[in-house]
Amino acid sequence: LIPMTPPRGHSFHLELDSAGHRPVRNFRVRVQLECTCTREQHGENMLCFLHHPEEELSSNQDPSLLDTLCTDSYLDVHKTARWFCQLVRAIWPALPQSHGWHLTLLPSRRSCQFKVTNGTESFRIEMLFGVRRDDSHVFVSSQTREAYTASTTWPETYAVAEAEFFGHIARQAPADSLHLKCLQFFARLQLGIGFSTYTMKTIVMH
Known part of the structure; x- marks a missing residue:
């Protein structure tokens, strides 16, 4: 999971989607432009998206997040995944690993998935994107x-x-305790054996 933070001149605001009754709460991420005029006064090389003419912005600065990764002012998962995949493809040739490994981007609309191979080994990697809720570990x-x-x-x-x-x-449990051994066992246990993720979590918590 890659945490996303708003770039300068932008802010994220989470809005709960209350439509329907779902087991998982869904949100939308509204992107709002912020005034950066005070940063200009302090010598930072950035034009304010709110208070500069559009012609000046388009010729001197990259587009805002609203123009690139949003749909109707809301952060778009598909556009974000597509942009990140393009970024991975662009920077891969500059990485040392590109000399011995071959990169293959895989189709995915809500994540960036790719496979790297070197003739004998192959690894599949999936990168998800997330926005943190306040200062918690919930995304x-x-x-x-x-x-x-x-x-x-x-x-x-x-x-x-x-x-x-x-x-x-795991850090609090004694080295040879039953609790730690159970955690290690379930950490290595493969899913897809007839138990749902919820069931496995319930067993571990108990």
């Missing part, structure tokens, strides 16, 4: 479990908070 993410999810919908996820919690428990 809204690009990952979804529903068959169809609108491109401006970001489901809530507790994956980071759960990882932090289990990491804390």
Whole structure:
């Protein structure tokens, strides 16, 4: 999960989608332009998106997030994933790994998925995107479990908070304790054996 933070001149505002009754809470991320005139006065080389003419902005500065990654002022998952994949493709030739590994981008609308191979080994990597809720470890993410999810919908996820919690428990547990051995066992246990993620989490928590 890649945490996303708003660039200068922008702010993120999470809005709960209350339509329907779903097991997972869905949000939309509204992107709002912020005044940066005071930064200009302090010598920062940035034009204010709110108070400069559009012609001046287009000729002297990159477009705002609203123009590149948003749909109707809301952060768009599909546009974000496509932009990040283009970025990965562009910077890959400059990385040392590109000399011995081959990069293949895989189709995905809500994440950046790619495969790297070197003839004998192959690794598949998926990068998800998330926006942090306040100062917590709870995020809204690009990952979804529903068959169809609108491109401006970001489901809530507790994956980071759960990882932090289990990491804390593992650090507190004695080296040879039963609790630690159970955590290590479930960490290595492959899903897809008939138990849902919710069931596995319930077993571990108990």
